[in-house]
Amino acid sequence: MRIFDPHIHMSSRTTDDYEAMYAAGVRALVEPSFWLGQPRTSVGSFVDYFDALTGWERFRASQFGIRHHCAVALNPKEANDARCREVLAELPRFLRRESVVAIGETGYDSMTAEEDEVLEAHLALGVEHRLPVIVHTPHRDKKYGTRRTLEVIAESGIEPGLVVLDHLNEVTIEMVKESGAWMGFSIYPDTKMDPHRMVALLQRYGTERVLVNSAADWGRSDPLLTAKTGAAMLDAGFDAADVDRVLWQNPVEFFAQSGRLDLTPLPGFALANAPETFSGNSVRRGGADATVPAVPEAAR
Amino acid sequence: MTATDGMEARYRDGDTEQRIAVLEDLNRHAYDGALADDEREAGLGLVRDALRANDPRLVSAAMGAFAGRHLGDHDWRHGVMKLVFMEVPLTTVDRLVDRRDAELSRMAADLAEEREAAGRPVPDDLRSLLPPVGAAREEGR
Structure with a gap:
């Protein structure tokens, strides 16, 4: 199983996670910018964070055989703080970096006027830089917030195919599918979406334009839930090609629109298994190429 | 010198417990007329800041009497729903029945x-x- 996690916050995870992810088949990921659990209060802390995502974190991932890309944005919560909003002026210089493959996560938290403005600004940057946009849908008023997000996207003039709406569920999937945007699902241990509910949605709505991510961060989350969802798909009768489509080809297709994805194996690491080598063999899942070379001291 | 003197600095420079203490000061003075207009505005800024936090103690303190009296409907409703998400009992919300x-x-x-x-x-x-x-x-x- 080869896996591309299209939404995971690795800077809040440990090297044990990188090792386990590689063993499970993760070979590439996108780390969207988000808040740090504690609100930032100045532009400088964003700039350093973006530097870390495009520098240190990318290097750290590479030590474990995983291609790291990122997305930059002012996140919805901090969009409400005037001291942070100035970071919008800093985004274009980061959007030119080769490791930045998207804008995000943007979207709504509390659906304030400030969040409206910042979402519109990010979508305009997507049009201008021709980059995909990762849009977070709100937790609290999700159905209404998702509908409103789709209206803002339609007004922005961005191609729906350049946008993923993330953290969808049973109630919001249909309107996003109809809009032509990509549908993102964050698989969590017990809240947003679980592997079995995800499988049920794939059975009902198909695999086209669906992205499955772990959205793992500093909260209770599991970076292997992408792999576990793949296993649940196989158990439910999907074949290895379907799993590969959802966990690899779809995110590749979405982020390749940036023209910047680098999916060549890192020196000293192997490609993940092609799907046919384990077709019908769930026992070997993720186990065939699990050896991770020792991490050089310099990486620590 | 008022009861909320320097509250913005105390909140911004404080740790979580000190921030909660500032929010509780605001709650104590929500109805006694001790807050000048500018203090009320500053207090609303702090309440909105606390409502963006993910520490249930802060969110809960932010949804007390001061928010019950002064916070706008949109933000107040989101505060209530946030407490539902955090599984904090809604008994902590001031004026829930009225509002x-x-x-x-x-x-x-x-x-x-x-x-x-x-x-x-x-x-x-x-x-x-x-x-x-x-x-x-x-x-x-």
Whole structure:
């Protein structure tokens, strides 16, 4: 199983996670910018964070055989703080970096006027830089917030195919599918979406334009839930090609629109298994190429 | 010197416990007329900041008497729903009975729909916000 996690916050995870992810088949990921659990209060802390995502974190991932890309944005919560909003002026210089493959996560938290403005600004940057946009849908008023997000996207003039709406569920999937945007699902241990509910949605709505991510961060989350969802798909009768489509080809297709994805194996690491080598063999899942070379001291 | 003197600095420079103490000061003075207009505005800024936090103690303190009296409907409703997400009992919310409205019930009904679609339980506090039995579910949309 080869896996591309299209939404995971690795800077809040440990090297044990990188090792386990590689063993499970993760070979590439996108780390969207988000808040740090504690609100930032100045532009400088964003700039350093973006530097870390495009520098240190990318290097750290590479030590474990995983291609790291990122997305930059002012996140919805901090969009409400005037001291942070100035970071919008800093985004274009980061959007030119080769490791930045998207804008995000943007979207709504509390659906304030400030969040409206910042979402519109990010979508305009997507049009201008021709980059995909990762849009977070709100937790609290999700159905209404998702509908409103789709209206803002339609007004922005961005191609729906350049946008993923993330953290969808049973109630919001249909309107996003109809809009032509990509549908993102964050698989969590017990809240947003679980592997079995995800499988049920794939059975009902198909695999086209669906992205499955772990959205793992500093909260209770599991970076292997992408792999576990793949296993649940196989158990439910999907074949290895379907799993590969959802966990690899779809995110590749979405982020390749940036023209910047680098999916060549890192020196000293192997490609993940092609799907046919384990077709019908769930026992070997993720186990065939699990050896991770020792991490050089310099990486620590 | 007033009871909220320097509160903004105390909040911004404080740790979580000190921030909660500032919010509790605001709650204590919500109805006694001790807050000047500019203090009230500054207090609203701090309440909004606390409502963006993910520490339930901060969110809970932010939804006390000061928010009950002064916070606008939109932010107040989101504060209530945030406490539902955090599984903090809504008894902590000041003036819940007076201020709950059709829009809050609509938000609660949408969340209950999501929970049911996910096969997850609908907590009692969320159930208590649903439109009254017999009212059309579409009411307030």
